[in-house]
Amino acid sequence: MPDVSIFHRPKLAGQLADQILHTSPTSASPSGVFLAAPRRTGKSTFVREDLRPALEAKKAIVIYVDLWADRNVDPSELLAAAVRAEMGEHANAVAKIAKGFGISGGKVGGIDFSLDRIGIGKDVTLAQALGALSDEIKQPIVIVIDEAQHALTTQAGMDSLFAMKAARDELNSSAHFGLRLVCTGSNRDKLAMLRNSRDQAFYGAPLVPFPHLGEDYIDWFCKHVGLPAALDPAAVFELFKKAGWRPELLGAAADALRFDFGIAAGDVPSRFAEAVDEQIEGATSETLRVVRALTPLQTAVLLVLAQSGDNYRPFEAATVEKYRESLTAAGEPAESAAKVDVPSVQAALQALQEKSLIWRASRGVYALEDASLREVLLDTGSGADPAAPAQM
Incomplete structure (x- = not known):
């Protein structure tokens, strides 16, 4: 079976x-x-x-x-x-x-x-x-x-x-x-x-x-979730889309309700929606906690990489200038931005690799370790174009 x-x-x-x-x-x-x-x-x-x-x-x-x-x-x-x-x-x-x-x-x-x-x-x-x-x-x-x-x-x-x-x-x-x-x-x-x-x-x-999980998965989830009251598959599907099609966030939200032994059956749908939002916020917050612990230059390098995508050229003069612009937009002193050079960028890239924020192919091509990081940076305003007026 x-x-x-x-x-x-x-x-x-x-x-x-x-x-x-x-x-x-x-x-x-x-x-x-x-x-x-x-x-x-x-x-x-x-x-x-x-x-x-x-x-x-x-x-x-x-x-x-x-x-x-x-x-x-x-x-x-x-x-x-x-x-x-x-x-x-x-x-x-x-x-x-x-x-x-x-x-x-x-x-x-x-x-x-x-x-x-x-x-x-x-x-x-x-x-x-x-x-x-x-x-x-x-x-x-x-x-x-x-x-x-x-x-x-x-x-x-x-x-x-x-x-x-x-x-x-x-x-x-x-x-x-x-x-x-x-x-x-x-x-x-x-x-x-x-x-x-x-x-x-x-x-x-x-x-x-690869096709993401769809409404048939949500029907199955609602059937087997085992909460004190039934969930509406249509409402859960909207939550699932909001959660980036990640089933583990729905599962974690359901677990939070299972261990709330005093929850009333009538409160289950609204509490489940709140729990999913909490899981989404928690995942985003953990990512941002790591990002906010970076040095100013590491942050600048990460943002420029996120904005550049496939066109990222880490050591070109134009890219180095973008790092400097990002530092200036973040409020760093002009003399700090002026000191950015290839060795300091190399050190920043190495640190970002060690923190599992970026990935490096053996030929020296860099990319974000997790593609969802770019969306998190842009959604929070952390990834604003360094050439644009400061948003911070």
Whole structure:
């Protein structure tokens, strides 16, 4: 029986699975499919609980890896570990590799071969390992990489993406049984870096906005919420939109009411609406608390980055002048603004990374860590154009 503690989306999962596995000479899907959705809107849960089972129901082997599972581990190693784990389930594929390369090591399934020799810069490439796996299972393989943009943060991570491209090209030939890549990410701009440029591994792959949860989810939520009185789905749906389509905010609001043992049934709808507003305000306040603890220059750099988006060039003269204008607009002394230079900007960017406010690709491209931060900054007036009259 399905788990009633999780809202399932079988129709969407089936549609996506069909498209992912679809083979057509006019389709770019074999290049990989990219699904973008804001963080905490249910994307990862859907991938694990719905999409993976739907792909497996269509006789595909699914290898899932979350590149945010351990941010202290290089993304390339997380990806290689996921491939090794699947290989460990197929002794004949391991035997084929061991025989072909004459490698000995730890015992795996009675075979003299150590799986830790598979990976970037190892004895056995990811393409070779996946090729052997494809020949053994005679089924399509789907590799799902959650938070795939994190691979761009290290050179080894970027190399692993090209290794996946090599494996994809090989396994989609007539000699094997197919490989599909599904990359998900919480920031559309960062995810697009994987497929917008000709020098990226998945140039031209489809980038699909992941559908947010809708009214059917709200109907399910209201049915299972378990409060002393029923909630009106139409009213809750409006609250859900206000909460940025984030189910965890509705859940947290419901929890607040569950532990209010003196609440009257007639007060439940209004108190639930208040609790959702409190959750939204709390999430925004925590973000702003971190922002307001920044140094003036760190704040200026963050605001200019938020305003510039894809056009952000951190060290150009024009950008440095924007930092100075932002400092002046915030009331900083003219001599402080005049001291802004490339080394001080580098230090500010490093500090913002350490505070998890910005993200840096290995090639020096910067973006906001969470795309919702820009909206928070602009909504509160903190992100006003530094060239405009001061609003502070």
